[in-house]
Amino acid sequence: MVTKPPLLALSLPDFTSFLRSRGIFTFHAVYKADARKFATSHNVLDPILEYFRDEGIDFDSHEGIFGQIGPRSGVLQGAFIHRTCRGAGAGGVRNWSYKTVEDWFRDGLRLSRGMTHKNALAGIWWGGGKGLLARNTGIGLRQGNKLDGRKMVFEEYGSFMTALRGCYVTAEDVGTTDQDMAAIFSKTRFTTCIPHEFGGSGNPSGPTARGVLRGLEAALSYIGKSLEGATIAVQGVGHVGTKLVDLLLNKEVSHVIASDIDTSRINLASKKLKKWADSGRLELKTISSQEDTILYEDVDAVAPCAVGGILNPQTIPKIKAKIICGAANNQLHDLMSDDKLLAERGIIYVPDFLVNRMGIVNCADEAVGYIDDDPNIEMHLGDSWDNSIYNLTKSILEESAKRNRTPQELSVELAERRSWEKNPIWGHRGIKIIDSLIQSREWKRKTMNEL
Template identity: 40%
Template sequence: MFSSKAFDSHEGVTFFSDAASGLKGIIAIHSTALGPAAGGCRAWAYESEEAALHDVLRLSRGMSYKNAVAGLPMGGGKAVIIREPGKPVTEAQFEAFGRVVDRLHGAYVTAEDVGVSVADMACVARSTPYVSGISSHGDTAGGDPSPKTAYGVYCGILAAAKARLGRSDLEGLRVAVQGLGSVGRHLCENLYKAGARLVVADINPAACENLREHFGAEVVSPEDILFQDVEVLSPCAMGGVFNPQSIPRIRASVIAGGANNQLASPEDGLALHARGILYAPDYVINAGGIICVASEYLRSGSEQEVWKRVAGIEQTLAGIFAESKASGTPPHVIADALALKRMAGGQARH
């Protein structure tokens, strides 16, 4: 673990198992400088335990940066459940996961991520209070955070289109969306209402057909979606898609999507910048979900106030893009510096 490229002086990494339910997974706490480490739980059929460790280390670091830039009084953490191929995670396993979280006594606060639903988090909540993304009551924030994530990405696309394309709206703009899960589907709805023309891909053919029928989307193969002739490319699936092999083939002027860890390495951000492609740092643009989750957990703000905070992602990115243009520094480098500065200060901006 300590020699892994993804290890970044993490405060703690917990490997857990439960013989009775068959649960196996990892919780990584990257930083608690700004508060309890907050980040979702991902359930995935990893190729190996090493792959699961690499993923949770990178994701937890990203959550530290995401929460810092979003101005949240929370640190960064993440959990992964190593799911058996072809088998769902059971209620018993989610309850056992809750017991693992509870043994950390609030150092880590969990919520849903890829492969985990609101109902699953309700199972986790039977075993621990250190959980969010469960439900909302009245005007309080809570429940499924994916619509907030999607809206934040939409707001980020607005900022990127203005900075790179000189556009004040998205009417007629071609946007390629990779991944039509909870975030991708909600994002497409926002883009369609704004007049964008959609090009989509997903490993689930039914999801693609739904978008073709309801939003007039053009459907392409998952292998080709990154290389479409579009103005904006929005990756909303898994990470690591921008690398030395894919970057030379990208034709979009803007990359702005909801996936975590889109860059395979920091050097790939430099390569995008060198090509004149404006990259919206993933942990900045996709912070809408954690803004909602944090508000629910901390009981700090109404649903309306949370939507307003998520909309602020547009202004945050506009500032990063403006500094990038003025200094010639890639946006991801500017965002990293901002996150590290706030973490070093030990105080979240409220």
């Protein structure tokens, strides 16, 4: 059994205080897979990284972990880079509250690995990365903080991206907005989801919802049904969830039940979806953060579009739906066993990274310009390409039945194979950038707090 270091139990405000007391404001941990050792900027980080390596749940030879305490904001900011064979680590920056150091590291490790798989399955030439902003540290992101403080945090994060030299390219994610991306873009070129007024692709939630819709269509078709006349439960009515509800009802779904823990989001969804609520085909519920009741509705499919980890031994036995397919990342609490629990109950779980690719597809290649109804984007949503969301989902579900393997297992296997393919132009450049970065005089001065 691996002994958990006490540092992992610290709250994040206490962790930032711990780092400050030792003069640590910028840090890194780079993994040397051949030696199974970390090159860390500060020895106090070694027990944390060695624990995750030896535990083996979420750490998967991640190439690099970089962090900083915001110079003015004091917000803990991170960039987790999993694998860069296909290209630079790419994935959004999440603005979230974390209870402990363990939660922060674990979320970054798991989400960045998920982005490797998502990008590989999508067939785009990007690796996997994820950014984290701990909004319960420092000033600027807490509820009630002023907008200029928030802008300051995202400008700091943009400068952080520039300092990382392009080994990680960030994007919009949970808790962030177009204007946050504009603030990042003011300090770096290494971001996507840039607002339209700056020539970017903007908020990616619309394409993401369209992709999830196609996954639901594939799963329902696999069991001999269609969206028309189906009943769907949607967990979360943020940007993606609200758009998904609208798409579903336009597809003649008979009834949608949607919930959120945030009353303001429910109120906003009520306004945006008023015609559907008035028709009686949409039911919106505000629930407490401790409730998972939306998962237990007697419906054809459940679409988790909120937080991760909601499919676990406590919730799975209560689920009545035959299909789970949604936009939320990391829906399985335990990646090694919860998919099997679902399969044992006859529930089809469509892996999140198989169907929620359209956010990254929409923004990944902003630099190549735009075409109306862009065929390079629409092919992911159509029926003619073998690797489209619909066709790949259906293929994996059919293969799952033939081989008595879960869709999660088969999706991970395929994603892993593809993730090791090297970029046809740049090769495995990301790891070279990381190695060059940590050897550079400028970065060493940053980690020694000399800049």
